[in-house]
Amino acid sequence: MAALSLIPNSSPALAQASAAQAAGRTKPSPLAPSEIVAAAPKADWTAIPASDLLVMDLAPDAKGRPRRVVIQLLPPPFSQGWIGNIRKLAGAHWWDGLSINRVQDNYVVQWGDGNAEDKAKAKPLPEGLAVMPESEYTTDDLTVVVPFGKEPIFEGRKHALRNFGNNRDAYAATVGFLDGWPIAYGGGGRLVGSTFETNAWPIHCYGMVGVGRDLPPNTGTGAELYVVIGHAPRHLDRNIALVGRVIEGIEHLSSLPRGTLPLGFYASPEERTGIQSIRLGSEVADLPLYEYLSTESESFAKYADARANRRDDFFIRPAGGADICNIPVPVRRAQ
Amino acid sequence: MAALSLIPNSSPALAQASAAQAAGRTKPSPLAPSEIVAAAPKADWTAIPASDLLVMDLAPDAKGRPRRVVIQLLPPPFSQGWIGNIRKLAGAHWWDGLSINRVQDNYVVQWGDGNAEDKAKAKPLPEGLAVMPESEYTTDDLTVVVPFGKEPIFEGRKHALRNFGNNRDAYAATVGFLDGWPIAYGGGGRLVGSTFETNAWPIHCYGMVGVGRDLPPNTGTGAELYVVIGHAPRHLDRNIALVGRVIEGIEHLSSLPRGTLPLGFYASPEERTGIQSIRLGSEVADLPLYEYLSTESESFAKYADARANRRDDFFIRPAGGADICNIPVPVRRAQ
Numbered sequence: 278m279a280a281l282s283l284i285p286n287s288s289p290a291l292a293q294a295s296a297a298q299a300a301g302r303t304k305p306s307p308l309a310p311s312e313i314v315a316a317a318p319k320a321d322w323t324a325i326p327a328s329d330l331l332v333m334d335l336a337p338d339a340k341g342r343p344r345r346v347v348i349q350l351l352p353p354p355f356s357q358g359w360i361g362n363i364r365k366l367a368g369a370h371w372w373d374g375l376s377i378n379r380v381q382d383n384y385v386v387q388w389g390d391g392n393a394e395d396k397a398k399a400k401p402l403p404e405g406l407a408v409m410p411e412s413e414y415t416t417d418d419l420t421v422v423v424p425f426g427k428e429p430i431f432e433g434r435k436h437a438l439r440n441f442g443n444n445r446d447a448y449a450a451t452v453g454f455l456d457g458w459p460i461a462y463g464g465g466g467r468l469v470g471s472t473f474e475t476n477a478w479p480i481h482c483y484g485m486v487g488v489g490r491d492l493p494p495n496t497g498t499g500a501e502l503y504v505v506i507g508h509a510p511r512h513l514d515r516n517i518a519l520v521g522r523v524i525e526g527i528e529h530l531s532s533l534p535r536g537t538l539p540l541g542f543y544a545s546p547e548e549r550t551g552i553q554s555i556r557l558g559s560e561v562a563d564l565p566l567y568e569y570l571s572t573e574s575e576s577f578a579k580y581a582d583a584r585a586n587r588r589d590d591f592f593i594r595p596a597g598g599a600d601i602c603n604i605p606v607p608v609r610r611a612q
Numbered sequence: 613m614a615a616l617s618l619i620p621n622s623s624p625a626l627a628q629a630s631a632a633q634a635a636g637r638t639k640p641s642p643l644a645p646s647e648i649v650a651a652a653p654k655a656d657w658t659a660i661p662a663s664d665l666l667v668m669d670l671a672p673d674a675k676g677r678p679r680r681v682v683i684q685l686l687p688p689p690f691s692q693g694w695i696g697n698i699r700k701l702a703g704a705h706w707w708d709g710l711s712i713n714r715v716q717d718n719y720v721v722q723w724g725d726g727n728a729e730d731k732a733k734a735k736p737l738p739e740g741l742a743v744m745p746e747s748e749y750t751t752d753d754l755t756v757v758v759p760f761g762k763e764p765i766f767e768g769r770k771h772a773l774r775n776f777g778n779n780r781d782a783y784a785a786t787v788g789f790l791d792g793w794p795i796a797y798g799g800g801g802r803l804v805g806s807t808f809e810t811n812a813w814p815i816h817c818y819g820m821v822g823v824g825r826d827l828p829p830n831t832g833t834g835a836e837l838y839v840v841i842g843h844a845p846r847h848l849d850r851n852i853a854l855v856g857r858v859i860e861g862i863e864h865l866s867s868l869p870r871g872t873l874p875l876g877f878y879a880s881p882e883e884r885t886g887i888q889s890i891r892l893g894s895e896v897a898d899l900p901l902y903e904y905l906s907t908e909s910e911s912f913a914k915y916a917d918a919r920a921n922r923r924d925d926f927f928i929r930p931a932g933g934a935d936i937c938n939i940p941v942p943v944r945r946a947q
Contacts, residue, residue, distance in 0.1 A: 447933040535863040598782035
C-alpha cells in the first residue's frame with residue numbers, strides 16, 4: 278500500500294527512530310537536514326535587525342484571514358542603492374493601496390502600481406530616488422580573491438561554505454554562502470600575482486526578491502518588486518537587481534491565482550490582490566525576532582552537506598552534490 | 613518610472629522590434645527563446661499519442677470553473693513497471709472520488725487515497741499491480757556509451773542536446789535531452805575498451821510527476837502520485853520513480869492552498885481538493901492533440917542555446933550556461 282509519506286524533510290527524530298526499529302535496524306539513522314537545524318546551538322543563529330525587514334500585509338483572504346509576508350533585505354555590499362530607495366518608499370507608505378498585478382506560474386509574483394504605464398493615472402514616486410547603474414548588479418566592493426588551489430576569500434573573510442558536494446554550477450565559476458546569503462562569483466576577472474580577482478553577485482533562488490525594470494539601460498527604482506515562485510531563474514542573475522528574500526509567508530504569494538495575460542499579468546484589475554501596507558520592520562509593532570542559521574557555523578556546514586548527501590532513512594542514494602538553491606538558508610522566529 | 617514589464621519570455625516579435633526602434637537601434641534583436649519556438653517548422657514537432665496521456669479532472673473551483681490537468685507519461689525504457697500500474701489504476705477508474713491531500717510550498721502536490729494509512733478505510737487497490745525493484749529508478753536498458761572526447765550515444769541514438777552552454781550539473785556527470793525528456797547519466801559505470809558505459813535516469817524538474825512511496829525497500833505502486841511545484845528537488849533523482857510530467861493545467865495544482873501539517877498535508881479532510889476522475893487520454897472524448905518540440909531538432913538546439921545565453925533586448929549579460937530544468941521542453945496543442 279502506497280502511504281502518504283513522501284519525503285521526511287521535516288519528520289521528527291522520533292518518527293525516524295521508530296521507522297528504523299520497524300525495519301529491524303539498530304544503528305541510529307543519520308540525521309535529516311531538518312534535524313541538524315533543530316539541533317543547532319543557539320550560538321549558531323544570527324538575529325536579523327527589524328530595520329532590515331520589510332513587512333507586507335495583503336488584503337485578507339476569502340475567509341477573512343490575514344496575509345503577512347516578511348522580507349529580509351540584502352546586507353551590504355549588495356544592491357544598496359535600490360535598497361535605499363525601498364526604505365524611502367516604505368517610509369513614505371508608497372505601496373499602501375497598490376496591488377499584486379502579476380503571477381506567472383513557475384516564475385514570479387510581482388507588485389507595484391498597476392497604473393504605472395498610464396501617465397495620467399500613475400502614482401507619483403517620492404522625490405530623491407537613486408538612479409542606479411547596471412554595474413551595481415554585481416559588486417566590486419567585495420572583491421573575491423581566489424588563491425590558486427585554495428578556498429576563495431572575500432576581503433579577508435573566509436568564504437563560508439567549504440563543501441556541499443562537488444560545487445558544480447551552470448551559471449558561475451562557483452557558488453557559496455556569505456553572511457547568510459547565496460552568492461556566485463567568477464564571471465570574468467583578472468589574475469593578480471598568483472591569485473585570481475573577480476566579483477560577486479546574489480543568486481535568484483526560490484523566494485528571492487528583485488527589482489522589476491524596463492529595457493536596458495533602465496535598472497528600475499525598487500517601486501516594482503517581484504518574488505521568485507518557481508525554479509531558480511538564474512539567467513536573471515547579473516541582469517536585474519536582487520534586494521532580499523521572503524523569510525515568512527511566501528505561501529500567500531505562491532498560491533495566488535495565475536494571471537492569464539502574457540507574462541502572467543491579470544486580465545482585469547478585479548483579479549489583483551490588494552496591498553494594505555508595506556512597512557520597514559522597525560515601524561511594525563509586535564514583530565517577532567527572526568534569526569538565520571549562520572552560514573559560517575559548523576551546524577550550517579553539516580546541514581549543507583546533508584542536503585547534498587541525504588543519508589536519512591528515506592534515501593537509498595546520496596546525490597553527491599547539490600544545487601545551491603536546494604540549500605535554503607534556515608530562518609526561524611527566535612526561540 | 614518602473615514599468616510593469618519584467619522579463620519578455622513571451623513577448624511577441626513585434627513588440628521586440630518596436631522596442632528596438634524606440635531605443636534607436638536598427639539591427640534586429642536576437643530572438644527570444646519563445647520566438648524561436650514560435651518559428652519552429654511543423655516538422656520539428658512530435659505528436660504525443662493520447663494513450664500516453666493521463667487526464668485528471670479536479671472538482672470545479674470556487675467559481676465553478678473546470679480544472680483539468682494533463683500529464684504525459686514517460687516513454688520506455690524509463691519506469692515502465694510503475695507506468696503499467698498507473699494505466700491499470702486509470703483503467704479501473706481507481707482515483708475517481710479521491711483527493712489531493714498534500715501541498716507543500718516549493719516542493720510537491722500529492723494525491724491519492726487520503727485514508728491509505730487506515731486499513732479499515734483504505735480503498736482496495738486493483739489486483740495484479742507490479743511490485744517494482746529499486747534498481748528500476750535508473751535504467752540499464754538504455755546504456756549510455758561515452759566515447760572519449762566525443763558526444764555520448766544512447767544505444768546507437770545520438771544524444772540530442774549537444775550544447776546548452778557549459779553543461780555543468782551538480783547531480784550527475786552530465787545531463788541532456790532524449791526523446792523529449794530531461795535525463796541525467798554518469799552515476800558510476802565501467803570502462804569498456806575506450807568507452808565508458810553508464811546508466812541513465814529521468815530528472816526531477818518543475819512539473820515532473822513521481823510515485824510516492826514508504827521507506828525503502830518500498831518503491832510505491834503508482835497509486836500515490838506527486839507533482840513538483842518548486843525548485844527542482846534533484847536529491848530525489850534515483851531515489852523515487854518518475855513517471856511523467858504535467859503538460860497543461862499545472863496552475864490548478866501549483867496555486868492550491870498549502871497544507872499546514874508537516875510535509876504540507878492538510879489538517880482536515882475538508883481542505884482537500886476532490887478528484888472527479890483520472891483517465892487515460894485514449895478514454896477522453898474531444899481531447900486536443902498535443903505535440904512537443906523534438907529535442908533532436910535544430911529548432912530545439914537553438915532554443916536551448918538561447919535559454920542558456922539570453923541575447924534578446926531585456927538582457928545585458930548572457931549566462932553562458934543553463935540548469936537543465938531551466939530549459940523546459942516546449943509542449944503545445946497541435947496547430
